Amino acid sequence: MTRDPHPWAASLASIHAQVWNCLVRGVHDRRAPVRHPALGTVTCDGMPSVRTVVLRSVDRPTACLDIHTDVHSAKVAELRARPHAALHVWDQSGHLQVRLDADVAILSGAEAAGTWARVPEASRTSYGSIPEPGQPIESALAYTKNSDPDAFAVLRLQVLTIDALHLGREHRRARFDRSNGWQGQWLAP
Amino acid sequence: MTRDPHPWAASLASIHAQVWNCLVRGVHDRRAPVRHPALGTVTCDGMPSVRTVVLRSVDRPTACLDIHTDVHSAKVAELRARPHAALHVWDQSGHLQVRLDADVAILSGAEAAGTWARVPEASRTSYGSIPEPGQPIESALAYTKNSDPDAFAVLRLQVLTIDALHLGREHRRARFDRSNGWQGQWLAP
Numbered sequence: 001m002t003r004d005p006h007p008w009a010a011s012l013a014s015i016h017a018q019v020w021n022c023l024v025r026g027v028h029d030r031r032a033p034v035r036h037p038a039l040g041t042v043t044c045d046g047m048p049s050v051r052t053v054v055l056r057s058v059d060r061p062t063a064c065l066d067i068h069t070d071v072h073s074a075k076v077a078e079l080r081a082r083p084h085a086a087l088h089v090w091d092q093s094g095h096l097q098v099r100l101d102a103d104v105a106i107l108s109g110a111e112a113a114g115t116w117a118r119v120p121e122a123s124r125t126s127y128g129s130i131p132e133p134g135q136p137i138e139s140a141l142a143y144t145k146n147s148d149p150d151a152f153a154v155l156r157l158q159v160l161t162i163d164a165l166h167l168g169r170e171h172r173r174a175r176f177d178r179s180n181g182w183q184g185q186w187l188a189p
Numbered sequence: 190m191t192r193d194p195h196p197w198a199a200s201l202a203s204i205h206a207q208v209w210n211c212l213v214r215g216v217h218d219r220r221a222p223v224r225h226p227a228l229g230t231v232t233c234d235g236m237p238s239v240r241t242v243v244l245r246s247v248d249r250p251t252a253c254l255d256i257h258t259d260v261h262s263a264k265v266a267e268l269r270a271r272p273h274a275a276l277h278v279w280d281q282s283g284h285l286q287v288r289l290d291a292d293v294a295i296l297s298g299a300e301a302a303g304t305w306a307r308v309p310e311a312s313r314t315s316y317g318s319i320p321e322p323g324q325p326i327e328s329a330l331a332y333t334k335n336s337d338p339d340a341f342a343v344l345r346l347q348v349l350t351i352d353a354l355h356l357g358r359e360h361r362r363a364r365f366d367r368s369n370g371w372q373g374q375w376l377a378p
Contacts, residue, residue: 036279051288137377185325189322
């Protein structure tokens, strides 16, 4: 029998620690798949919507994650109407699927100015393109990139629940809730 | 100037073809990331939910995709209440994000029997585990796998819209709608 490559899957506490290690790695390692999770929202007419985002910061003590976006994007309109998101992460090296439910605060203007100041110059043109993201245009490149601090928003996800599924020799699934101090509960996978 | 690695990004028709090529590859290539898209639904209390699924079949003429699941999973309950899904695909080799909106039909029992007959014996134990997926259990492995044709369901996604975003030297984004024969429209990325 070969050594278990994922010994952390054995206990609730170590799975919980692994989830956060993996999220932190996503922020720091540009090539980690965890850097590009999928963010689920509900549209204004009640339909599900999912898109790739970039994980920009993780604060484990408060269980908060930050994502940056253009304030004119559809997801901001959706989150204004319904400030809840699902974040889906697949960690290939750990064979670990992480599903987070979160409340979302939208920070812009003065509230986001400190973060904006740390966005590299070259990245700032992702915020403020004309016309706004998702608008119909006449040809593929009929838009201009623009750097507009007023178009910059931070989506701050306050994590409420974590559902972690480890696909190992045997599958293990656990759920962690902010409301009970993240103590953890095994679930049937 | 190096040769463009993704010449298909130049026109609406060729992006549309590339989307379907990439989905078909997901069905046939076990290692393609496209094989494991993220499925977004809306929960019974109106919250977004996202999880990994396996793309089992793709029918381009009808724009239908099939996913297999346990009929007792939360997503089936969610889709019974609101039969709409978002499917999110990231094709690393093409630097292509594909977002699909779909109506979902849930086929089970006699309607799924033909498909069940083609599910390999070893895979059938993914359908019918006890207790049902997502139920709390006392310890990590306090569940039994089981092969139960009555627990098997096919989620048939009828694609309504495709939003394709190519991240190249310059970004290009296009939307395609079933309602107008998939003719395509460029969008600001």
